[in-house]
Amino acid sequence: MTNEVQAAVRFFKSEQAYKKLFHAFRKKYESLGRIGGTVPVRLFTDGQLKVIGGFFGMPGSRLAEKGSISVAAFERQLADTRFGDIGLKQILDAYFGETILSKKQQREEKEKGQRCLVIGLQETYTALSFWFDELLANSSESRWVWTLIDKTPDKFAAMTAWLDIAQRNLPESPERLPMFSQRIAGDPHAFDLNTDLGKLWLHVLAVQTSGVMPTTTETTNELLQDFQIYRDDLLNYVTCAGLYAETETGRHPVWESAVDQQTVQIVPIRELMKLVKVYPAYESNVWVVENSGVCATLLDHKPDMPIVCTNGQFTLAALMLLDRLAESGCVLHYAGDFDPEGLGMAQRLLNRYPTESAKLWHMNADAYAASRPVKKLSEERLEKLNRIEHMELAEVAEIMRAKGKAGYQEALVERMMEDI
Numbered sequence: 001m002t003n004e005v006q007a008a009v010r011f012f013k014s015e016q017a018y019k020k021l022f023h024a025f026r027k028k029y030e031s032l033g034r035i036g037g038t039v040p041v042r043l044f045t046d047g048q049l050k051v052i053g054g055f056f057g058m059p060g061s062r063l064a065e066k067g068s069i070s071v072a073a074f075e076r077q078l079a080d081t082r083f084g085d086i087g088l089k090q091i092l093d094a095y096f097g098e099t100i101l102s103k104k105q106q107r108e109e110k111e112k113g114q115r116c117l118v119i120g121l122q123e124t125y126t127a128l129s130f131w132f133d134e135l136l137a138n139s140s141e142s143r144w145v146w147t148l149i150d151k152t153p154d155k156f157a158a159m160t161a162w163l164d165i166a167q168r169n170l171p172e173s174p175e176r177l178p179m180f181s182q183r184i185a186g187d188p189h190a191f192d193l194n195t196d197l198g199k200l201w202l203h204v205l206a207v208q209t210s211g212v213m214p215t216t217t218e219t220t221n222e223l224l225q226d227f228q229i230y231r232d233d234l235l236n237y238v239t240c241a242g243l244y245a246e247t248e249t250g251r252h253p254v255w256e257s258a259v260d261q262q263t264v265q266i267v268p269i270r271e272l273m274k275l276v277k278v279y280p281a282y283e284s285n286v287w288v289v290e291n292s293g294v295c296a297t298l299l300d301h302k303p304d305m306p307i308v309c310t311n312g313q314f315t316l317a318a319l320m321l322l323d324r325l326a327e328s329g330c331v332l333h334y335a336g337d338f339d340p341e342g343l344g345m346a347q348r349l350l351n352r353y354p355t356e357s358a359k360l361w362h363m364n365a366d367a368y369a370a371s372r373p374v375k376k377l378s379e380e381r382l383e384k385l386n387r388i389e390h391m392e393l394a395e396v397a398e399i400m401r402a403k404g405k406a407g408y409q410e411a412l413v414e415r416m417m418e419d420i
Contacts, residue, residue: 004092012095017048021069022095025088028071033102035075038068049280064131065113114149121157125164134207141213145203148196159197162190163204171228174269174316180229180379193220210387223389225316230269237268238318239292241299243325246277262303269317278324280306286325287361287420290336290345294409301417308332314345322349326357333361335416338368338407339377343397347390361419362412365396370415371407373400 020043028037041049041064050060053067063069075088083091084211093099101109115136135142143378149156166184178188185191186198191198205223206213214220220230230236241264246253252275258265259281280286286306289295295309306326310318322332325367334349336342362370382404388397400406409416 004083005086005090008086008091009094011083012091015051017044017051020044020048021052021074023087023213024090024098025071025074026092026096029089029092030103030106033104036072038070040068041066084128104293110150114146114153117149117153117157121160125160127164127167128160128204131163131167131204131207134211139211141206141211142203145200155196156198159200162197163200166191166201167204170313174230174273174320177224177229177231194410215312219313221315222313225314225319228316230316235268236315236317237266238272238315238321239264239266239267239295239309239311240307240321242281242304243278243286243308244281245275245324247274248276259304264299267317267321269320272317272320272324275324277328278321279328280325280330282306284330286330286332287416288322288332288334288349288362289409289416290342291409294335294413297413297420298416302420305420310345313341314348319352326353330357332358334358334411335363335408335409338363338371338373338396338400339375340381340388340400342409343388343400344394347388347393350390350392362409362415363393363396367412367415368396368399368407371409371411373405373407375406375408377404377406 012022024043028039029035031037044052046060046064049063051139053060053063056063056073060265071088072284077082078086078091084360118132118135122136123131123133135145138146147348162185166180169184171180175183177191181190181192182188189195191201192215193199193202202220202223203213205227209223209226214223221236224230225236241262242259243255243265244259245252255265255278257263281304283306286308286311287298287300288308288313290310292309292311295307298305298307308318308321314322323330332349334346336345343363346360346363350360352358377400385397385401388394
C-alpha cells in the first residue's frame with residue numbers, strides 16, 4: 001500500500017459518515033461489478049450528510065434534497081482532491097483490507113476452488129475417475145453433489161476415499177447392503193441410503209448405468225441389484241413354476257415336489273443363492289411374464305408350463321433365476337406391458353443375454369395394436385422411450401411415442417395360450 005493510499009484510508013476512517021458510506025459503496029460494487037449506482041440518503045443522519053456534503057462542496061441539506069448519492073460522482077469528486085491519483089476501487093480495497101469482488105466474481109472464485117478440489121480428488125482416487133468426470137461436466141443430475149461440496153468440502157473429500165474403496169471392491173456375488181458396508185468400512189450402517197455417503201454411493205452407481213438418480217424404493221433397489229447389492233434377501237423374491245433346481249448335492253427336493261404337485265413357488269434370494277442350476281421340467285422353453293394375473297391365467301390353462309413371473313420390474317431374485325436358466329441353455333420368451341417401463345425391461349433382458357437365449361414374446365408392433373392401447377402416457381414417461389435403442393424394439397417404441405398410449409399384456413393372453 002502506497003503512502004498516498006494509506007493517507008486516503010486514514011482520512012476516510014476518521015469520520016463515521018464515511019464508514020457507513022463506504023460499506024454502502026462496497027455493496028454496490030459487489031452487486032454491479034463496477035463503480036456505479038446510487039446510495040439513498042435516508043441511510044444517513046443529518047450530521048453524517050453534513051460531512052459527506054462537505055466532501056462534495058455543498059451543504060448537507062442540499063445533498064438530502066437530491067435523495068441519493070452517486071457512486072460515480074463521488075469518484076469524480078475524488079479526482080479533484082489530494083487523492084486524485086487514486087481510484088475509488090483502490091481506496092475501497094485498502095479501506096477493507098482485501099480485494100473486493102463482485103458477487104459474480106465471488107461465485108466464479110468459489111466454483112474454481114471447488115473444481116480444483118474435485119480435480120485433485122480425481123488424481124488421487126482413480127477408480128472414481130468416471131464419476132469425477134460426470135461432476136465436472138456439471139450435469140443437472142449432479143448439482144446436488146456440488147451443494148454438498150460447498151457446504152462441507154472436507155467431509156466430501158473424506159467420503160470420496162470410502163467411495164473409491166467401495167468401487168474397487170464391488171461384490172462378485174450377491175451381498176446384502178449392511179454386509180457390504182461392514183466389509184468396506186467396518187460399519188454396517190456406513191452406506192445407509194439416508195446418509196450423505198449412501199446417497200453419494202447411489203450416485204456413483206447411477207453414473208455407471210442410466211446416469212439418473214433413483215427416486216423410488218423400486219428404482220433404488222434395481223440400481224443396487226445391478227451391482228449385486230441387495231437390501232433384503234427374504235422380501236426380494238421371484239415367482240415361478242414348472243422348474244427343477246439343483247444344489248451341489250443334486251436335485252432340490254422342494255423344487256422337484258413343486259413340479260410334481262404343479263405348485264407355484266415364491267422363491268427369495270436366500271434360497272436362490274443355494275442353487276447351482278435351474279432348468280425347465282420339460283423341453284428348453286421358459287415363458288417369462290411381467291404380470292401376476294397373466295401368469296396365473298396361463299397356469300390355469302397349462303398348470304405344468306415352465307414359467308417365471310417378475311411381478312413388475314426385475315428384482316435381483318428374478319435376474320438370478322433367469323441367469324441360472326440361461327446358463328442351462330434355456331430359451332427365455334419374454335412378454336411385458338407396452339409401456340416405457342415394459343419396453344425398458346425387454347431391452348434390458350435382450351442386452352443381458354445372448355440372442356439365442358432371449359426372445360421377445362408378443363412384443364412387436366402387431367401385438368401393440370392388438371393390446372388396444374387406451375391409457376394415455378405422460379410426457380415424462382414418453383421421454384423414457386428415447387432410451388429404447390434395441391433394433392427389435394425400436395419400431396414399437398416409435399409407434400408408441402406417436403400414439404402416446406400404453407397397452408397391457410392382459411389383452412394378449414389368448415394369443416399366449418395358443419403358443420403354449
